[in-house]
Amino acid sequence: MNKSIIPFSRVAPMGRELEYVRQSLDSGQIVGDGPFTKKCQELLRARLGVPAALFTTSCTHALEMSALLLDIEPGDEVIMPTFTFVSTANAFALRGAKPVFVDSHPVTLNLDERQLERLITPRTRAIVPVHYAGVACEMDAIMEIARARGIAVVEDNAHGFLGKYKGKELGTFGALSTLSFHSTKNFACGEGGALIVNDAALAERAEILREKGTNRSRFLRGQVDKYTWVDVGSSYVASDALAAFLLGQLEAEARIQEARRKIWQTYHETLETWATANGVSRPIVPAHCEHTWHIYHLIMPSLEKRQALIGHLKERGITAVFHYQALHASPMGRRFAPDQSLPVAEAATDRLLRLPLYNDMSDDDLGRVVDAVKSFR
Numbered sequence: 001m002n003k004s005i006i007p008f009s010r011v012a013p014m015g016r017e018l019e020y021v022r023q024s025l026d027s028g029q030i031v032g033d034g035p036f037t038k039k040c041q042e043l044l045r046a047r048l049g050v051p052a053a054l055f056t057t058s059c060t061h062a063l064e065m066s067a068l069l070l071d072i073e074p075g076d077e078v079i080m081p082t083f084t085f086v087s088t089a090n091a092f093a094l095r096g097a098k099p100v101f102v103d104s105h106p107v108t109l110n111l112d113e114r115q116l117e118r119l120i121t122p123r124t125r126a127i128v129p130v131h132y133a134g135v136a137c138e139m140d141a142i143m144e145i146a147r148a149r150g151i152a153v154v155e156d157n158a159h160g161f162l163g164k165y166k167g168k169e170l171g172t173f174g175a176l177s178t179l180s181f182h183s184t185k186n187f188a189c190g191e192g193g194a195l196i197v198n199d200a201a202l203a204e205r206a207e208i209l210r211e212k213g214t215n216r217s218r219f220l221r222g223q224v225d226k227y228t229w230v231d232v233g234s235s236y237v238a239s240d241a242l243a244a245f246l247l248g249q250l251e252a253e254a255r256i257q258e259a260r261r262k263i264w265q266t267y268h269e270t271l272e273t274w275a276t277a278n279g280v281s282r283p284i285v286p287a288h289c290e291h292t293w294h295i296y297h298l299i300m301p302s303l304e305k306r307q308a309l310i311g312h313l314k315e316r317g318i319t320a321v322f323h324y325q326a327l328h329a330s331p332m333g334r335r336f337a338p339d340q341s342l343p344v345a346e347a348a349t350d351r352l353l354r355l356p357l358y359n360d361m362s363d364d365d366l367g368r369v370v371d372a373v374k375s376f377r
């Protein structure tokens, strides 16, 4: 039998992506802020009901813009989960701030809100929750702690677009939030992201930072008669051809989320007995959280078992991967605070495994993964 390799993740058109990319290329105008960028931004803005959504080159860059917008300075402290992608920390470290790492909540692997209070100092400027796997952080507790002390909240919402906490959209809690359209995310254009601006007072400066510190956006709207350098900034504007692909994805929201829901639930239901028998934990989604079907992960009993299952799947042509390496234990993280022990995140670093999950995964391939996992002891 000639079985193809099942990738961990891939990007597939789910709607009108190719037609839109063709239109964009045919127009000869693929520079940023063209018609497709405007449509994506308006769709995101309306979908989330927020003052502004800006399409950017990446979620990493949207996080960097957040640090600039909050005037983060050397010596400032920014609290974030240790179990996250490096960009969450880098964006603030680039401005000279010290990332302060929080251990993970044992149920959701999100930043453990019960540990926040004792990490706050007079230098704390921001809290950056990451809604891991699209399952909400405990936003009531986080927002209350932040509000009481005048600390900004920036949601790294790379996993959580369309997820909800107690009925409210993720990414609409903090002053700012960020989205990723990287290839591995639910909605993708290869490389891309968005800055969501909830605090309207930050919207105009956000446009300026994104346009290399110029007031070009105001000029394009006819609000000033020439554009010039008015602030710091960088080049955070992505090609309209990427926005064309992304628009097709965003418009296919229902199909994409339904496809992922089906895969996620199939894993969850069919692996239950196997997981219980083998000491494996499956994801837990609290009842007040609507998640996004972004990641299906298993927590294996040990690092050895995790590596053995990855190998077992690889032998059967299936690509499974581990995930974040807790930042506090990394060479760079240790420069900020050496010798920290954050045991829940360390266990996830060693024992977590992600199964293949992508929008056009076939039923056959899904069945192959389930059978292969179930045959592992």
Ligand SMILES: *Cc1c(COP(=O)(O)O)cnc(C)c1O
Pocket (backbone or CB within 6 Å): 057, 058, 059, 060, 061, 084, 085, 087, 088, 130, 156, 158, 159, 179, 180, 181, 182, 191, 192, 193
């Ligand atoms: C993917 C991801 C990012 C970075 O996204 P890019 O668009 O690749 O820059 C940041 N934070 C988290 C939590 C992510 O998963």
